[in-house]
Amino acid sequence: MAFIDRDGVKIHFEAAGDGPVVLLTHGFSGTSHMWLGQVAALKADYRVVTWDIRGHGRSDSPADPALYSEALTLGDMAALLDEVGAATATIGGLSLGGYLSLAFHVEQSELVHKNPAQQNRVHSLLLFDTGPGYRNAAAREGWNEMALGRARYFERKGLAGLDGESSAHGGQHTSAEGLALAAAGILRQYDSRVIDSLPGVELPTLVLVGENDKPFLGATDYMAERIPGAEKVVLRDAGHVSNIDQPEAFNQTVLSFLARAYRA
Numbered sequence: 001m002a003f004i005d006r007d008g009v010k011i012h013f014e015a016a017g018d019g020p021v022v023l024l025t026h027g028f029s030g031t032s033h034m035w036l037g038q039v040a041a042l043k044a045d046y047r048v049v050t051w052d053i054r055g056h057g058r059s060d061s062p063a064d065p066a067l068y069s070e071a072l073t074l075g076d077m078a079a080l081l082d083e084v085g086a087a088t089a090t091i092g093g094l095s096l097g098g099y100l101s102l103a104f105h106v107e108q109s110e111l112v113h114k115n116p117a118q119q120n121r122v123h124s125l126l127l128f129d130t131g132p133g134y135r136n137a138a139a140r141e142g143w144n145e146m147a148l149g150r151a152r153y154f155e156r157k158g159l160a161g162l163d164g165e166s167s168a169h170g171g172q173h174t175s176a177e178g179l180a181l182a183a184a185g186i187l188r189q190y191d192s193r194v195i196d197s198l199p200g201v202e203l204p205t206l207v208l209v210g211e212n213d214k215p216f217l218g219a220t221d222y223m224a225e226r227i228p229g230a231e232k233v234v235l236r237d238a239g240h241v242s243n244i245d246q247p248e249a250f251n252q253t254v255l256s257f258l259a260r261a262y263r264a
Contacts, residue, residue, distance in 0.1 A: 061178025
């Protein structure tokens with residue numbers, strides 16, 4: 001078990017294997033435990049880094065709401081790459097983790113724009129059962145109402161409020177307050193930077209969704225159409241946690257994509 005210290009907030013992570021680094025981020029109310037099947041499949045050829053978002057799993061759940069934000073979470077991701085010595089990595093995730101992966105690419109692109117001598121730390125992208133956010137303010141507000149509803153739910157129900165899908169992710173949470181604060185501070189969205197960035201993603205990108213993950217089928221089509229050269233895969237008989245529903249097909253798809261991405 002390993003941790004990095006982010007200004008007093010301990011972030012749990014694990015790294016396995018050797019080769020190019022693949023950083024995988026779980027969805028809201030999940031944990032790094034959800035990636036065990038992918039670690040086993042990828043570690044022969046890649047160094048796979050999995051972690052728990054602050055407020056989740058074995059990472060700290062600070063009481064201060066100001067310590068939960070997209071910006072701090074992206075900083076956690078960069079710090080993890082620093083910790084494992086990765087100048088660049090494949091950045092990927094499921095649901096919230098996929099959105100954060102796109103947001104990390106946006107942040108890195110902005111840093112390179114400000115300082116062209118700086119290397120973009122994103123080599124390629126893995127976007128699983130996720131979406132790019134909203135350009136329409138009313139739609140974004142609807143999403144944020146959902147996020148705040150999730151926060152209130154965990155405040156009211158505690159860890160007993162974890163639903164079947166969250167349980168399927170595996171792993172253990174220690175703080176319902178952390179999940180509530182993460183919903184209010186990390187799950188919410190504030191602008192259209194991520195969705196606006198899609199045509200400028202000039203990296204190998206895999207966009208994958210389970211065929212039964214109805215809320216994210218349209219978002220998957222949207223991303224695949226707007227990210228130049230993106231590869232789109234729809235997994236049969238899979239829902240929102242497609243890596244758990246169909247692990248063999250999921251792993252083979254990811255391995256094939258990574259082989260092509262690192263040959264390019």
